[in-house]
Amino acid sequence: MLDPKLLRTDPEAVARNLARRGHVLDVASFRRIEERRKALAIETDRLRAERNLHSKAIGAAKGRGEDIAPLMARGEALAGEVARVDAELTAVQDELDAWLLGIPNLLDASVPDGADESANVLVRRVGEPRRFDFEPKDHVAVGEGLDGFDFDTASRLSGARFAVMRGGVARLHRALAQFMLDLHTREHGYTEVHVPYLVSRATLTGTGQLPKFEPDLFAVPHDPALFLIPTAEVPVTNLVRDRVVAAGDLPLRFVAHTPCFRSEAGAHGKDTRGLIRQHQFDKVELVQIVRPADSPQALEALTSHAEAVLAALELPYRVVALCAGDIGFASTKTYDLEVWLPGQGKYREISSCSNCDAFQARRMQARWRNPETAKPEPLHTLNGSGVAVGRALVAVLENYQRQDGAVTIPDVLRPYMGGAKELR
């Protein structure tokens, strides 16, 4: 949620910023409804003040043993007026709140212009794509050659966009997650957390998936409604919802390995082959909760933590700054990490690292006590994949494949593979 104060004081500036995303802010209708809200609020406050005064007078009169009956009629009339104006105010307020929840975050000044991913800006490229002296296969072919993927059976169990993995490939998948978790907890100061995979509507509203993106989620019929998490960002960031975190406890750094569930509405026909785009996939997620002044550096640090995974696996990758039109709803600035996939001959997203500044914190009521003001103020939240496990598996299979069909196991994963050097 945007700072309502900023929206009231300078809606044009907000509109200009959001226009970079392609979001049209209807300033005129906001002005109209905001004026109405304000008038109603003032009127309600006035009437309530009058009613409170009157009620107090009745109490005092009663205390003195006087006859109250003549005062009651006026009291009833006031109560009626308050109820009428209050109902109007509530309606306007609800309309305004709903509207506010649908507005994306403001963009950081450093975000490049552009409408879609073609305008994203290369920040750096790390590692050189390996030269193959044979035609590299894609991960589906490599994995099936190892008897490690079974997409046919998966579709029989659950339909399209699911996978069954087995044997060494399944273990390699687990090894990747374990390795990432160990790296982030040992080297980067994150605390491992294990969190619910089913969350409430309020939790999803806190991080911004709801109310706008409900079609992308899997809902579970239950009262009250529950949804499968589309990313661990949701439960992990919400760890601080409705809390005032002590300044001394910041920054908070959490890492979680969870499955993620996405209905991928609107992605029909995209990446239908293989593991790239599934309804269910595993991800190791990094979340940081920081003091507002620290969030820009925290984004750089968090991104470097995700990069460390790819560096350790010796996978070639590049870092891209997302342009205005490609940045997610809750983010003010995002870096994507794209890993080289020889089977596709291109870089593909494997991590997305975002600074959400106070946007999610305001929705979640997540605050810290600022020692300078002694007041509770919204925190800043950041999240990033560190990294997507399924896509990391894809990258390892494709980059480490050999002509004989075997796959070399990257050094750092060998301890997690019982010391094995290759999959065959």
Add this chain to the structure above:
RNA sequence: GGAAGGGUGGCGGAGCGGUUGAACGCACCGGUCUUGAAAACCGGCAUCCCCGCGAGGGGAUCGUGGGUUCGAAUCCCACCCCUUCCGCCA
């Protein structure tokens, strides 16, 4: 699923129709004392919104949403959550 109890400020915990935004304690901030620190003592200390240059004034908030009432933290209803016991269960 059944039964009972409970959800109050950063935390603990009183209050159970009117002057209670909320006793008291802890934490925190300022001061006195001290060579310094601790202790002790004194004072301050919820959040949001509105009016006002300011001093100040007003409104809302005691899990959430309804209701009763001139007036609700206090009474009624529904829902959510927590604790304990029973049942079931990996």
